[in-house]
Amino acid sequence: MQVFIAQVINGLSTGSIYVLLVTGFNLLLLVAMIIHFSYPQVVVFSMYIAWLVMKYTGNSVVLGILAALGSSILLSLISAPLFQKVMKKRGEVDINTSMVLSMGIGMIITDVLSHAFNNGLPIAFPASLVGSAPVLRVGLISVTTGQVWSMGIGIVVVSLFFLLLYRTRAGRAFRAIAEDPSGARLVGIPLLRTGLYSYTLSGLLGGTIAVMFAMLLGYASPGLGEQVAHKVLAVSIIAGLGNLVGGLFVGLGLGILEALVQGYVSGSWSNAIAFVIMLIIILVKPKGLFGSKL
Amino acid sequence: MASSSTAAPFRGNRGVGGIPAPLLSITSLCVSYGHIRALKGVSLEVNRGEIVVLIGANGAGKTTLLESVLGINAQVTGSVVFDGKSIRGRAADRNVRAGLCLVPEGRGVFASMSVLDNLLLGAHNNMRNVTAHLNRVYEWFPILRKRRDQVARTLSGGERQMLAIGRALMSAPRLIMVDEPSIGLAPIVVNDIFAILKKLNAEGYTILLSEQNAYKALQCAHRGYVMETGLVTLAGSSERLLNDPGVKAAYLGA
Numbered sequence A: 001m002q003v004f005i006a007q008v009i010n011g012l013s014t015g016s017i018y019v020l021l022v023t024g025f026n027l028l029l030l031v032a033m034i035i036h037f038s039y040p041q042v043v044v045f046s047m048y049i050a051w052l053v054m055k056y057t058g059n060s061v062v063l064g065i066l067a068a069l070g071s072s073i074l075l076s077l078i079s080a081p082l083f084q085k086v087m088k089k090r091g092e093v094d095i096n097t098s099m100v101l102s103m104g105i106g107m108i109i110t111d112v113l114s115h116a117f118n119n120g121l122p123i124a125f126p127a128s129l130v131g132s133a134p135v136l137r138v139g140l141i142s143v144t145t146g147q148v149w150s151m152g153i154g155i156v157v158v159s160l161f162f163l164l165l166y167r168t169r170a171g172r173a174f175r176a177i178a179e180d181p182s183g184a185r186l187v188g189i190p191l192l193r194t195g196l197y198s199y200t201l202s203g204l205l206g207g208t209i210a211v212m213f214a215m216l217l218g219y220a221s222p223g224l225g226e227q228v229a230h231k232v233l234a235v236s237i238i239a240g241l242g243n244l245v246g247g248l249f250v251g252l253g254l255g256i257l258e259a260l261v262q263g264y265v266s267g268s269w270s271n272a273i274a275f276v277i278m279l280i281i282i283l284v285k286p287k288g289l290f291g292s293k294l
Numbered sequence B: 001m002a003s004s005s006t007a008a009p010f011r012g013n014r015g016v017g018g019i020p021a022p023l024l025s026i027t028s029l030c031v032s033y034g035h036i037r038a039l040k041g042v043s044l045e046v047n048r049g050e051i052v053v054l055i056g057a058n059g060a061g062k063t064t065l066l067e068s069v070l071g072i073n074a075q076v077t078g079s080v081v082f083d084g085k086s087i088r089g090r091a092a093d094r095n096v097r098a099g100l101c102l103v104p105e106g107r108g109v110f111a112s113m114s115v116l117d118n119l120l121l122g123a124h125n126n127m128r129n130v131t132a133h134l135n136r137v138y139e140w141f142p143i144l145r146k147r148r149d150q151v152a153r154t155l156s157g158g159e160r161q162m163l164a165i166g167r168a169l170m171s172a173p174r175l176i177m178v179d180e181p182s183i184g185l186a187p188i189v190v191n192d193i194f195a196i197l198k199k200l201n202a203e204g205y206t207i208l209l210s211e212q213n214a215y216k217a218l219q220c221a222h223r224g225y226v227m228e229t230g231l232v233t234l235a236g237s238s239e240r241l242l243n244d245p246g247v248k249a250a251y252l253g254a
């Protein structure tokens, strides 16, 4: 039982990260109309920037967090005109070109990280960010600072995101574009400008995830983004492409599933087993568990 | 009933000799989709306070014309002047802010969003006085107030059309373009919709309508233009068009 509880806590904290990553991915899919499966690489890049800034500021947590948020928003906004340029036809998701561009961005980031930072070796985040001792320990169950933050930030950010989506002018425009881009244009909603808001928001979200991820893992490596990107893509497809609520459940579900496999079978099998289960789900429900929004 | 605070009827911009300049004036408008030439030099005018109808069969170019005026289509030549200003090539959001709006063919309501959210989308580019506009729309369409928290997918065809018109009113428009409002509606409902358009017009709203249902549309409108494959082939008062032998044969089933 203790193992179970411990692993569920582990799973929920990793799951929070998956949830936010899928949310940012889906936001870009629904509003900017791109498939940005290298979104996690952007997040990992921001982790590196945060690490670098902390390294030269005596491990200042505040500056580290600002650096993560800033670099993620900046990277997102820099890539926006590129995406908007290669999309020949506005008004529908142009999967091919946006995917190629996203892939390129991901590969460049991975290469930059493995050459320009720390000789390509994994980086470790300072204790000022990660925390040193578990905040709670009962028998086999121990909860780290990073886990608490990850779950806490996850809940807060998801709530804020849905508030924005359902209670603000921009959120209304997001939902309109998500449902029917050409219809949205006919009522005078500017697709490109509203798209830019979604790039900004997914950038902000990405920076937040970078901080959470750094606190939870305590380290990062050049290959981390790619590894996570596969999972995020899988989660979004299993949930149903563009299905935000589905992403919440499947993201948390994957986190818990992986943790349970780690706890009861073996850590090295967690990816394979998780992917086999997801493969079965997608064979049974090709449009995802919660239905595709596209 | 409702005051005309959201409409701006018959205001400003006098032409030569005190004659009001048209609210909308289109000259030699050509629009292509790639190699397809959808409009081949259309000229028309809409004066303040008028209901003007575009009559034409499927593919005549009605939707293309309305969308080009709104600022949707890219390959456009000719001139479009709204309220004395050239607006050709200007983006739709700016045109909506300036007082143009479109009730799209097939209503274009957002089925997964609430009635209230759909209405608020109409005010996206004009968020001032939202509450006042909303109350005005609810006065026009009490059913929308009743259904405001329902998602639009649960509305009937007629209610959706009212929602689409209400959403247009939310932008405080000076010209309402309505693309084939009767399409897919039961005859009684069609009568309701045309009655609403006439009432809106009586309140001061200027309306540019497109229709295949020529008889009812011409009964509702002051003037009309007949369009065929991207050209205006006939223009005149509704009476004249209703009595024109060509129009009778082609559009009135006589």
Ligand SMILES: Nc1ncnc2c1ncn2[C@@H]1O[C@H](COP(=O)(O)OP(=O)(O)O)[C@@H](O)[C@H]1O
Pocket (backbone or CB within 6 Å): B033, B036, B037, B038, B056, B057, B058, B059, B060, B061, B062, B063, B064, B065
């Ligand atoms: N998006 C489009 N791409 C290519 N051709 C189009 C498009 N929209 C309309 N057309 C063509 O333009 C012409 C006019 O269409 P449209 O404006 O929809 O006419 P109407 O509204 O009178 O039925 C038709 O020949 C139609 O096939």
Ligand SMILES: [Mg+2]
Pocket (backbone or CB within 6 Å): B059, B062, B063, B064, B105, B179, B180
């Ligand atoms: Mg049409």
